[in-house]
Amino acid sequence: MSKAIINANRSIGTINPNIYGHFSEHLGRCVYDGLYVGESSPIPNVNGMRSDVVGALKQMKIPVLRWPGGCFADTYHWQDGIGPKISRKKIVNTHWGGVTEDNSFGTHEFMELCRQLGCEAYISGNVGSGTVQEFSDWVEYCNMGGLSPMSEQRRVNGREEPWNVKYWGIGNEAWGCGGNMTAEFYANLCRQYATYLRTYDREHPVYKIASGANVADYHWTKVVMEQAGRFIDAVSLHYYTLPRSGNWQDKGSALNFPRGEYYSTLFRTLRMDELVENHSRIIRQYEKDKKIGLVVDEWGTWYDVEPGTNPGFLYQQNTMRDALVAAVNLNIFNNHCDTVTMANIAQTVNVLQAVILTEGDKMVLTPTYHVFEMYKGHQNARQLESYVETSLTGEGEFQVPNLHISASQAEDGKVLITAANLDDAKPVELDCILTGLGKRGKVSGRLLTGAAGAHNTFDAPETVRPETMERIEPTAEGFRVQLPACSVAAFEVEI
Numbered sequence: 001m002s003k004a005i006i007n008a009n010r011s012i013g014t015i016n017p018n019i020y021g022h023f024s025e026h027l028g029r030c031v032y033d034g035l036y037v038g039e040s041s042p043i044p045n046v047n048g049m050r051s052d053v054v055g056a057l058k059q060m061k062i063p064v065l066r067w068p069g070g071c072f073a074d075t076y077h078w079q080d081g082i083g084p085k086i087s088r089k090k091i092v093n094t095h096w097g098g099v100t101e102d103n104s105f106g107t108h109e110f111m112e113l114c115r116q117l118g119c120e121a122y123i124s125g126n127v128g129s130g131t132v133q134e135f136s137d138w139v140e141y142c143n144m145g146g147l148s149p150m151s152e153q154r155r156v157n158g159r160e161e162p163w164n165v166k167y168w169g170i171g172n173e174a175w176g177c178g179g180n181m182t183a184e185f186y187a188n189l190c191r192q193y194a195t196y197l198r199t200y201d202r203e204h205p206v207y208k209i210a211s212g213a214n215v216a217d218y219h220w221t222k223v224v225m226e227q228a229g230r231f232i233d234a235v236s237l238h239y240y241t242l243p244r245s246g247n248w249q250d251k252g253s254a255l256n257f258p259r260g261e262y263y264s265t266l267f268r269t270l271r272m273d274e275l276v277e278n279h280s281r282i283i284r285q286y287e288k289d290k291k292i293g294l295v296v297d298e299w300g301t302w303y304d305v306e307p308g309t310n311p312g313f314l315y316q317q318n319t320m321r322d323a324l325v326a327a328v329n330l331n332i333f334n335n336h337c338d339t340v341t342m343a344n345i346a347q348t349v350n351v352l353q354a355v356i357l358t359e360g361d362k363m364v365l366t367p368t369y370h371v372f373e374m375y376k377g378h379q380n381a382r383q384l385e386s387y388v389e390t391s392l393t394g395e396g397e398f399q400v401p402n403l404h405i406s407a408s409q410a411e412d413g414k415v416l417i418t419a420a421n422l423d424d425a426k427p428v429e430l431d432c433i434l435t436g437l438g439k440r441g442k443v444s445g446r447l448l449t450g451a452a453g454a455h456n457t458f459d460a461p462e463t464v465r466p467e468t469m470e471r472i473e474p475t476a477e478g479f480r481v482q483l484p485a486c487s488v489a490a491f492e493v494e495i
C-alpha cells in the first residue's frame with residue numbers, strides 16, 4: 001500500500017493551460033496530410049483543415065499551437081506563404097527530407113486552423129536566415145489594426161481584422177539548426193529582434209520567447225537572462241527523451257523495445273524535473289518576481305522512424321510507454337507551474353510523440369492523446385501540493401519511482417488527481433488522503449492501461465483507451481484504489 005497526500009492548503013499557483021500545448025512543424029506529414037489536406041481533398045475538411053483531426057484536438061482542449069518550426073522556422077520566409085496559392089513560391093524543405101514545400105499552408109491557413117481549434121497561436125520567427133525587418137513585418141502583418149503597409153497587404157489577402165497573435169518565438173535552437181550561434185552572440189541578436197517586435201494594441205501585448213537551452217546547457221540560460229532578460233517574457237528549453245542516451249544514429253524502436261529500454265526511457269524522461277528546476281533557478285537569479293517564464297516548447301520521445309518510412313519524416317508509433325512519458329512530464333509541469341508558462345509536445349500529428357496518427361482518411365488517437373485528454377481538467381486549475389510514497393522499480397541502472405502524481409482544484413471546487421504507476425509488472429494499492437478541503441462528494445476515476453508496448457493501429461484503433469474505474473473505495477480521509485501495472489489514472493473528486 002502507498003499513501004498519497006493532497007494538501008489543498010498549499011499551492012504554488014494556477015496551472016497555465018498552455019502547459020498542455022502542442023507543436024506543429026513543416027516536417028513530414030504533420031502539417032500537410034496530418035492537419036491540412038487542402039480544400040479539394042476527398043478527406044472531409046473545412047477550408048482545407050481535416051475535420052476529424054480538428055474535432056479530436058478540440059475534444060482534448062488544445063490550448064496553443066506552435067508553428068512553423070522547429071528547424072524549419074529559421075529557413076522560413078513568411079512572405080512566401082501569403083497571397084494566391086497558385087503564385088506562392090515553391091521551396092525545398094532542406095531540413096526534413098528535401099521535399100518540395102509549396103507554401104500552400106501559410107500564415108492565413110495557420111490562423112484559420114487556430115480559429116477552428118479555438119486555440120492560441122504561437123509563431124516562431126526566423127532569426128537564423130531572416131532579417132529583423134522581415135520578422136518585424138510579420139508581427140505588423142498579423143497584429144496591426146490600423147493603416148500600415150503590412151496591414152494593407154493582409155487586407156488585400158482577404159483578412160480585414162488583425163489576429164493579435166500573442167506568442168512569438170525569437171528563433172529556434174539558435175545554438176544548433178537555428179544558426180549555430182554562441183549564447184553571447186544570440187543574446188545580442190535577441191535584444192535587437194525583441195526591440196522591433198512591437199505591440200500594436202495595448203490590450204493585446206506580444207509575449208516574446210527567447211530561443212532557449214538544449215537540455216542542461218545552463219550557460220545558455222544564464223547568458224540570455226543576463227544580457228537579454230530585460231527584453232523578453234520567457235526563455236525556452238528543449239529536451240527530448242531518447243531510450244539510448246545521446247545515440248542519435250540508434251535511438252531504439254518505438255514498438256519493439258526490451259524491458260530495459262522501457263525503464264531507461266522513463267528514467268531519462270524524469271530528468272525533466274531536474275532541468276526545469278535548474279533553468280528556473282537561473283531565471284529567478286536574474287528576475288525574482290516570476291514575471292519571466294520557462295517555455296518548454298519541444299519535449300517528448302524520439303525513436304528510430306517506423307521501418308519503411310522516410311527517415312526525414314520522423315514518423316513513429318506510440319505505446320503505453322509514451323503514455324507514461326506524457327503523464328510524468330505533465331505532472332512535472334503542473335508541479336512547476338510557478339515558472340513553466342507553456343510547454344509544447346513534439347509534434348501534434350504523425351511526427352515524433354504525436355497525439356494523432358493518420359493514414360489517408362483514417363485517424364488513430366495514440367495513448368499519448370488519451371493522457372492529454374484525461375489531464376485536461378488541470379488547465380487553469382489551482383495546483384495543489386501533493387506527495388506520494390514510492391519505492392524504486394526498474395532494471396539495472398535505470399531505477400525509477402513506481403508512482404508519480406500531481407493534483408489541482410478547479411474553480412468549481414472539483415479536485416483532479418492524476419497518477420501514473422510506472423512499474424510494468426506490479427499493481428499498487430493507493431490510499432489517497434485529501435486535506436484542507438470541504439465536504440467530499442463523489443469520486444470518479446478513468447484509467448488507461450496495457451502492456452508497455454500496447455498501442456493503437458488503423459486496424460485496431462481502440463486497443464488502448466481510457467476506461468471508467470469501477471472500484472474506488474471511499475475512506476474517512478479520501479479514497480483507496482488499485483492502480484494496475486503500467487497505467488495512468490485520473491480521479492475527480494467532487495467538493
Ligand code: AHR
Nearest residue numbers: 069070071072172173346
Ligand atoms: O521536432 C523536431 C526537431 O527537433 C525540431 O525541428 C528542432 O527544433 C529539434 O531539434
